[in-house]
Amino acid sequence: MQIDLKNKTVLLGVTGSISAYKACDLARLFIKAGASVHVVMTPSAERFVSALTFEALTRNAVLTESSESWASELNHIDIGKACDVFVVAPATANTINKMSKGIADNILLQTALAFNKTLLIAPSANTNMIEHHYTVGSLKMLGVNEVRIIASQSKLLACGDTGNGALAEPSEIFHQTAKALLEEEFWTNRKVVVTGGGTREKIDEVRYLSNFSSGKMANALATSLYLKGADVCLITSKEHSEIPSEIYTIEVESAEEMKDYTVDAVRVSKKGKMSKATMNSSEPIHLIQKKPYLFMAAAVADFTPKFPQSGKIKKSDIGETWKVELKQTEDVLKVVNKLGLITVAFKAEMDSENGFDNAKSSIESKEIDAVCYNLLKDCQSFGTEDNAITFINSKEAVDLGRASKLDLSFKILDESKKLLS
Secondary structure (H helix, E strand, O other), X not given: OOOOOOOOEEEEEEOOOHHHHHHHHHHHHXXXXXXXXXXXXXXXXXXXXXXXXXXXXXXXXXXXXXXXXXXXXXXXXHHHHOOOEEEEEEEOHHHHHHHHOOOOOOHHHHHHHHOOOEEEEEEOOOHHHHOOHHHHHHHHHHHHOOOEEOOOEEEEOOOOOEEEEEOOOHHHHHHHHHHHHHOOOOOOOOEEEEEEOEOOEEOOOOOEEOOOOOOHHHHHHHHHHHHOOOEEEEEEOOOOOOOOOOOEEEEOOOHHHHHHHHHHHHHHHOOOOOOHHHHOOOOOOOOOOOOOEEEEOOEOOOEEEOOOOOOOOOHHHHOXXXXXXXXXXXXXXXXXXXXXXXXXXXXXXXXXXXXXXXHHHHHHHOOXXXXXXXXXXXXXXXXXXXEEEEEEEOOOEEEEEEEEHHHHHHHHHHHHHHHHO
């Protein structure tokens, strides 16, 4: 999925960590997304990666101690004014501790102190340094002052130790920075449940019934909601490694699991934060202010084997024909409690004559607020990178056209906002 950051300007701060080279990959991600990237480096960072490397990548002059100029905008005051967001990646323990105290004894810290927009830092240091009580306290202080902390990883470090302190993956730093650039007040902290993928109905331990749904539309929708600032819970049966890792994800297989987890997630979305601890808690949760949403993009099986078998049924025991008795599954949208919830369903049809009417009629029959209708040609229509959607509510139908699934997701969110107006 390609996130669009055109007309956005990112200031990337690089400090003297062994992981400074990963800032090159991060800069590439921003540039690929269409953003303009400016870089400021500490003297220690220049020991690991040269300023010339970043100039070649970004096509912009790099701000360093030696390049600062008051005859141009390449100085610690003006460079920040030209940028929409400032992300320091990697941020050493030294930088973190100084930043929390307002110390500005190098060009990057001076730039950070003068910056008055969204600031993110991605720590990178030895485990003992990152978990030292001074550094822990500094991170808390920065968080109190609305600096966004991109958590470090626990893994084998360059120094040979294993533990917390490794720089977050460039893709995760990119996603969290993109979120800071794209979030909207309407969606920020709003609880949203998204379902996706085709369910798998077990025949025996090695065979199942399923459909061609790829789950890509749900992944795109969850990603767009995350980027807009929503608190997203994705319930899916399909691969989702490409989405931001901060999205809380529940993996399911069967229609029954999809139903059970969706019912629980909707209950939680009306009351509290989407997290594993909250989902498993029986404690009462305080009500929230913003009305939650459910986007039902999953292709839930209509039928499931009535008598799923344990183990593997041998071919020799089946014979030349095999009759598998099926029973209807419960309709998730009819079971879920939609009171106090905005519900948007997805309807795929192959009937060009009656498909639209079938989709529209589901608004009343399933008591939902809107439906995203798309007309499929055949099984090859599944798993594509783009889609064509018509957004239908009780008052109108809006043709969103054909576009990438991420671009369509943003359009769906725009139309979904109107359901509360």
